[in-house]
Amino acid sequence: MESAIPLHLETVxxxxxxxPDDYQPPYPSFVARYKPAVSRVVMAYFGVQYRGxxxxxxxxxxxxxxxxxxxEGGPSHWDRAHHVDQAGYETxxxxxxxxxxxxxxxxxxxxxxxWTGQQREGIGTFIxxxxxxxxxxxxxxxxxxxxxxxxxxxxxxxxxxxxxxxxGGMRDRIPLSQxxxxxxxxxxxxxxxxxxxxxxxxDNLCLIRSGQDWSDTEASERKLYLDDVxxxxxxxMDFLRDDGLAIGCYANRYMRLLSADGSVSEKSYGQSxxxxxxxxxxxxxxxxxxxxxxxxAMKYLSTLGPSAKLRLYHEVTVAAADEQFxxxxxxxxxxxxxxxxxxxxx
Numbered sequence: 001m002e003s004a005i006p007l008h009l010e011t012v013x014x015x016x017x018x019x020p021d022d023y024q025p026p027y028p029s030f031v032a033r034y035k036p037a038v039s040r041v042v043m044a045y046f047g048v049q050y051r052g053x054x055x056x057x058x059x060x061x062x063x064x065x066x067x068x069x070x071x072e073g074g075p076s077h078w079d080r081a082h083h084v085d086q087a088g089y090e091t092x093x094x095x096x097x098x099x100x101x102x103x104x105x106x107x108x109x110x111x112x113x114x115w116t117g118q119q120r121e122g123i124g125t126f127i128x129x130x131x132x133x134x135x136x137x138x139x140x141x142x143x144x145x146x147x148x149x150x151x152x153x154x155x156x157x158x159x160x161x162x163x164x165x166x167x168g169g170m171r172d173r174i175p176l177s178q179x180x181x182x183x184x185x186x187x188x189x190x191x192x193x194x195x196x197x198x199x200x201x202x203d204n205l206c207l208i209r210s211g212q213d214w215s216d217t218e219a220s221e222r223k224l225y226l227d228d229v230x231x232x233x234x235x236x237m238d239f240l241r242d243d244g245l246a247i248g249c250y251a252n253r254y255m256r257l258l259s260a261d262g263s264v265s266e267k268s269y270g271q272s273x274x275x276x277x278x279x280x281x282x283x284x285x286x287x288x289x290x291x292x293x294x295x296x297a298m299k300y301l302s303t304l305g306p307s308a309k310l311r312l313y314h315e316v317t318v319a320a321a322d323e324q325f326x327x328x329x330x331x332x333x334x335x336x337x338x339x340x341x342x343x344x345x346x
Contacts, residue, residue: 004161004173008036009135014179018168025165027301030144031158031173032151034099034134041137042098043150043207043317044075044108045128045271046115049089049331055122058092064114065094073107077152081255081269086241087332089124091253093271097150101131116196116329124331130207130324132317136182138173140164142312148211148267149315167285170316171277182318184276188250188340199326199337206277210314211269217309224300225310232296236289237270244272247287248279250340273337277318 001024003010034041046065048058062080069078075096083091098104108129115125141147144157151157163172171177186202212233214225237254244252252272257265274280284290301308326337333339 001162002159004031004138004140004158004163005175005178006033006036009175011175011178015177015181017163017172019163019166019172023162023166025160025162027165028142028160029164030141031161032139032141032147032154033156033158034153035155038099038134038155040099040101040131040133041150041153042075042096042101042104042129042131043209043315044096044098044104045093045126046096046111047091047093047126047128047336049085049091049124049126049335050122051089054090057120058123061115061120061123061125062092062094065111068107068111068114069094069096071107073103075104075153079149080258082258082264083253083255085253085335087334089332089335092258093253093255095149097153099153104131112327116327119195119330124329124335126326126328126331126336128326128336130317130319132319132323135175136319136323137315137317138170138175139315140170140173140313142310146213146311148213148313149209149269151313151315167281170284171281174277174316174318176318182277186321188337190338190341195329197328197331197338199328199341201321201324201326201337201340202275203321204276205319205321205324206274206280207272207317207319208274208280208314209269209271211267211312213267213311213313214309215266216311221304221307221309224303229296229300232292233270236293239289240270240272240283245339247283248275249273249283250275251334251336273340277316280316 048061050058069075075098078096080094085091139151163169182204184202184204189200191198240249240252250273254270257267259265
């Protein structure tokens, strides 16, 4: 049994784990392992937003960012997903991942100017970037052989880890939690730059991407997931999308991953921005919407046992103030982190 925290990031704990040292989790889970030389990772979300049928400008923008991702300095891995937001806007987000900050910075400048520096008819565009130190980041996978998201650029997967299957495991897997409560500091601010709107968030903003992959399931398991689990998950995701602000969730997107040809895959993920890790933890532990998600998932997994082929994963980041970048052009006032800035509609 390994610790989720890699050896080179272990330190003397000033803050204790939520479980004793001899804790044995009831089922296996795994985390991504980066090379020790990797000090930061980047997750960069490039979004397109529009109402109704997709205008040609949306297709052109999506082709353009795919080309930039494939060019020199582009991400080691990227994926694309679709979502309909709380205002009814179609949203397609292309997410790139880097483990070389200098490479990303050189790549970003022209890409940003092209993405949010020019008006495009019929669409809004946005960029949401986190570039955390690896000490501010954690992942978790139910299976070690198919990484998703930022874990695709990791060097390997761990063996079975101890810090999971209990409330508080998410925090315990983040190396910084050994010494720091990761409490939020400050309030989001809006910065206007011509037509661009930038949000300067605050210290210890939290991002979670939590995914499901049912592509390996067979008929009976697929029916069980789609009939009994997914509707409950969607209910919780819709709650966070529409009413999450009151409990510390600035924005939530329940995304469906798209295949290379643009078709809808059998993979989804929720992606949400939170005021703090503590706010995310409170929702997970006690809010009725997540209690129902957890109950449906546990019933599903206990019914199927080790034969379950559904794959689950997440990545969680608690980012320092200088590790964040949010910029929006022609987007509606509740898009992403704009929802966190009350003055945006003024």
